[in-house]
Amino acid sequence: MTAHASTLAEYQRKTAANRLGLWLFILSDAFVFGGLYVSRFYLLGTGSRPEVNQLVGLAVTSILLLSSFFMNRAESAMAHGDRKTFLNGTLITLILGSLFLIGVVGVEWQIAPFGPGDGVAASLFYAMTGFHAFHVLSGVIFLAVVYSNGRRGRYSAERHWAVEACAVYWHFVDVVWIFFYPALYLIGSAAI
Amino acid sequence: MEGQNDVKMEEKKKEAFRVGFGVLILLAVLTMGEFWLGSVASAWWAPLILIAIMKAFLVVRDYMHLPRLLAGEEAHE
Numbered sequence: 001m002t003a004h005a006s007t008l009a010e011y012q013r014k015t016a017a018n019r020l021g022l023w024l025f026i027l028s029d030a031f032v033f034g035g036l037y038v039s040r041f042y043l044l045g046t047g048s049r050p051e052v053n054q055l056v057g058l059a060v061t062s063i064l065l066l067s068s069f070f071m072n073r074a075e076s077a078m079a080h081g082d083r084k085t086f087l088n089g090t091l092i093t094l095i096l097g098s099l100f101l102i103g104v105v106g107v108e109w110q111i112a113p114f115g116p117g118d119g120v121a122a123s124l125f126y127a128m129t130g131f132h133a134f135h136v137l138s139g140v141i142f143l144a145v146v147y148s149n150g151r152r153g154r155y156s157a158e159r160h161w162a163v164e165a166c167a168v169y170w171h172f173v174d175v176v177w178i179f180f181y182p183a184l185y186l187i188g189s190a191a192i
Numbered sequence: 193m194e195g196q197n198d199v200k201m202e203e204k205k206k207e208a209f210r211v212g213f214g215v216l217i218l219l220a221v222l223t224m225g226e227f228w229l230g231s232v233a234s235a236w237w238a239p240l241i242l243i244a245i246m247k248a249f250l251v252v253r254d255y256m257h258l259p260r261l262l263a264g265e266e267a268h269e
Contacts, residue, residue: 019261046237058227065223069216072255073209080205157201171256178247182240186230 008158015161022165026172029135033176036128040183043120048191049184050125051113057185060103061177064136067096068174075167078150081157087150090163093170094143097136104133121191128180135173142166215254222247 074089108129116126146166149155155163226243229236252258 023261047235049234054227054231058223061223062220065216065219068251068255069212069219072212072215076205076208076212080201080208082205168256171251175248175251175256178251179241179244182226182230182237182244186226186234186240187237189234 011159011161015164018161018165022168026168029172030176033131033179036124036131037179037183040124040128043124044188044191047188048121049186049188050121051190052125052185053108053111054185056103056108056111057181060100060108061181063096063100063103064174064177067093067100068171070096071167071170075160075163078155078160078163079157083150083153083155086155086163087147090143090147090150094140094147097140097143097170101133101136101140104129104136125184128184132173132176132180135176139166139170139173142169211254215250218250219247 070089070092074086074093077083077085077089109126112122112125114122114125116123143166146162149162222243226240229240229243
């Protein structure tokens with residue numbers, strides 16, 4: 001085995017361990033989101049929900065799903081040595097992630113006819129969207145770091161663990177919203 | 193030999209892109225479906241949660257590549 005092949009094998013071994021660690025982190029984080037999700041149904045039941053703007057909800061959901069598509073495209077491109085598509089995909093994901101944050105925090109929170117202190121449903125809405133938005137913000141920062149490193153040529157088809165980790169984290173944030181969207185926007189009729 | 197590898201790599205990349213696009217289409221259709229269901233029958237919480245589970249399954253399997261974790265060290269794409 002050549003020195004290069006041996007180093008690459010070592011890198012792949014470490015990546016497998018990192019991958020397991022990342023998934024364990026995601027699992028632990030999922031329990032926190034799971035707690036919020038269960039609280040929503042425990043406290044509000046299935047008959048009521050906060051009075052939120054349906055179009056904003058659909059728009060931010062579509063933006064986040066689209067961002068996941070571009071993140072997947074970026075990661076696949078890097079895995080096959082296509083640096084240009086990787087950089088474009090990462091940048092688009094970053095922009096869409098920022099738009100999602102603006103949609104939730106800058107629009108939905110501002111137009112909502114209730115504040116965080118206006119009862120259980122209101123508190124729950126701000127807790128769920130706020131905690132999720134904080135994760136999106138972390139993801140956007142992560143994306144910016146990966147994009148910056150990618151521009152400097154720090155990743156290759158064989159070595160791009162950071163890209164994979166960023167993608168998995170981003171998709172996790174998307175999965176959380178996939179469950180939060182019907183819970184906050186669709187199930188039950190507007191109660192507050 | 194290297195040229196052949198490049199062609200193979202390109203084909204694999206295109207296949208990965210195709211899968212990604214297919215998942216996006218499915219996610220879009222399911223999202224439209226749940227939006228419609230939410231507006232006409234918001235009391236039907238079970239189908240709405242079922243749609244969410246289907247969407248999450250697609251993302252976890254095809255975008256997060258969960259099988260890669262289970263496959264071991266070398267797995268990629």
